[in-house]
Amino acid sequence: MNSFILIVFCVIILTANVTANEKYVVCYYGTWAAYRNGLGKFDVDNINTELCTHIVYTFLGINKRGTVVSLDPYLDYPDDWGKDNLRKFITLKDQNPNVKLILAVGGWNEGSAKYSIMAATPKIRKNFITSSIQIIQKYGFDGLDIDWEYPNRGDSVFGQDDIDNFTQLLKELREEFDKHGLLLSAAVASVKSMASLSYDIPAISQYLDLINVMSYDMSIPSDLVTGHNSPLHKRESNVVISKENLKSVDGVLEYWLKQGCPPEKLILGLPLFGHTFKLSDVKNNGVGASSNGPGISGPYTATNGLIGYNELCLKLRKEAWDIKYDNSSKVPYAVQGKNWISYDDAKSLTAKVKYALQFNIAGIMLWSIETDDFLGICQSDDYPLTRAVNIALGRSIESSPTQGSSTSSPSTSKPPTIDPIEEFHCKDTGFYANPEECSSYFYCVKSASGNLVPKLLHCPGNLHWDQKNQLCNYPDQANCYA
Missing domain, CATH: 3.20.20.80 (Glycosidases)
Incomplete structure (x- = not known):
């Protein structure tokens, strides 16, 4: 044996x-x-x-x-x-x-x-x-x-x-x-x-x-x-x-x-997290393809060659990527032009x-x-x-967030997600300013049935939603006039 x-x-x-x-x-x-x-x-x-x-x-x-x-x-x-x-x-x-x-x-x-x-x-x-x-x-x-x-x-x-x-x-x-x-x-x-x-x-x-x-x-x-x-x-x-x-x-x-x-x-x-590569040849884009070094960075981690899953999942939803799965290695990877990302x-x-x-x-x-x-x-x-x-x-866990969202005040850094807002109508997936006030914003996602559903999120601290730059920003830079 x-x-x-x-x-x-x-x-x-x-x-x-x-x-x-x-x-x-x-x-x-x-x-x-x-x-x-x-x-x-x-x-x-x-x-x-x-x-x-x-x-x-x-x-x-x-x-x-x-x-x-x-x-x-x-x-x-x-x-x-x-x-x-x-x-x-x-x-x-x-x-x-x-x-x-x-x-x-x-x-x-x-x-x-x-x-x-x-x-x-x-x-x-x-x-x-x-x-x-x-x-x-x-x-x-x-x-x-x-x-x-x-x-x-x-x-x-x-x-x-x-x-x-x-x-x-x-x-x-x-x-x-x-x-x-x-x-x-x-x-x-x-x-x-x-x-x-x-x-x-x-x-x-x-x-x-x-x-x-x-x-x-x-x-x-x-x-x-x-x-x-x-x-x-x-x-x-x-x-x-x-x-x-x-x-x-x-x-x-x-x-x-x-x-x-x-x-x-x-x-x-x-x-x-994942690693990003810059392909030498857009036509040669498989595993083991020639690379010219580190690829794109995420907007938050801001490091060439590295991307957090929270950054990548948004890219894959908002942009056109060819998502592939390696049946031998049992992991996915994504390709877009000369951009190549290995992730989990x-x-x-x-x-x-x-x-x-x-x-x-x-x-x-x-x-x-x-x-x-x-x-x-x-x-x-x-x-x-x-x-x-x-x-x-096999661990028993709650099916929805149990920590932070129910106990955090609006001044904490965790933007709590609340139930869908019926009054706001989504035109497409993505982030949208809240027309009622500046410290919150909507994220429109597709439900399991395929319908667009808005989630209301809050900016941390005293920040305002900056629709142009798609982030929470200082009030004098956010250009929000709700």
Whole structure:
């Protein structure tokens, strides 16, 4: 019997008592979305706590002494009229006492050098652990997520020594966290070609409660050819290759499980964003077509080569795109002239969840909730992708938004959706000014029966709807005279 099949069989027998209702949904929250414009603006008030078992606040960093510090004091703290985001985040417990709130340290922009030095130096390592516990306890977090990107890669200072140093860091964190009943997780590279350079998987698995495997960015816009962000399977070809060497979700699962990661700790990370490419030749537009680099950006994320699902779903509704589905990789992609986008929808995410469940993994991680259609602009419900993952995991959730919309006042940043307005008549799908007043606007969508239905939305704060630019704007720039 194939050794991997034997491992999987034993795992299923040993953990047969774990039910679907106990599966985790780990939601990463990109705090920088508070600075986005219009419908892309995302604050703590927008978080639906019923859709996540764990919510991860990203990111804090460290200084040269290893002390955990804010990367954006104005956002995180109340000083100098700051937004006091850390305190607001902890109040999510008032909505759902069962949700676990995790503080993340690191991230791509932090690089590797500071963490390489910290993990290699006992005194600095101790300071990191002490300061982590202090800030966790000060605000009331449930644990810490280490997002060192990546040991022994990038601008690492100590190279291969990072692998053992990372393990030692986690060991010492575990010893101190156990004294306080704190959770410890890490976000880790997914595919073998990268993960094998950074981790002693059996060793780190001893000390982590959850291992969030980032199974996306498998093809990136700087590649010379188009490719899928997060394919479930490899594409059909005549090349024989081991699954664990593949840039695919099935390959990631095989590699991590074979290396000794306990399935009850493995969290499969899936994307709520897509990658965009610029085709070299409009006639050659399939998977693997020649690319000239990063493609279009979304209006809110404003980064060439990247687009949130909340941005993409509007494009696909309002513009002419050729939407294709890769039957081998089980993911969609979209083409418009020289524009090429790899993304995930509810169907592709569901397929990945169902595939992963056969290995009885602990759950799914989502990067990141502020790029889902969190306002329900393209769907009847908010967070359609996050909801699809919950449903695929067998979690019981409400069929409509339950958090924020009923408790938020008009001054909060969540524009509440209300019942269709009979007095307003839609001429076509899209956004329309409210002729009665400036702080709200209509979004016309097609119902299941095909009829156009208006939804009334509200601008955050004191902003007015700007019909020309299709966003909430400052009153003196919105040109609204209702």
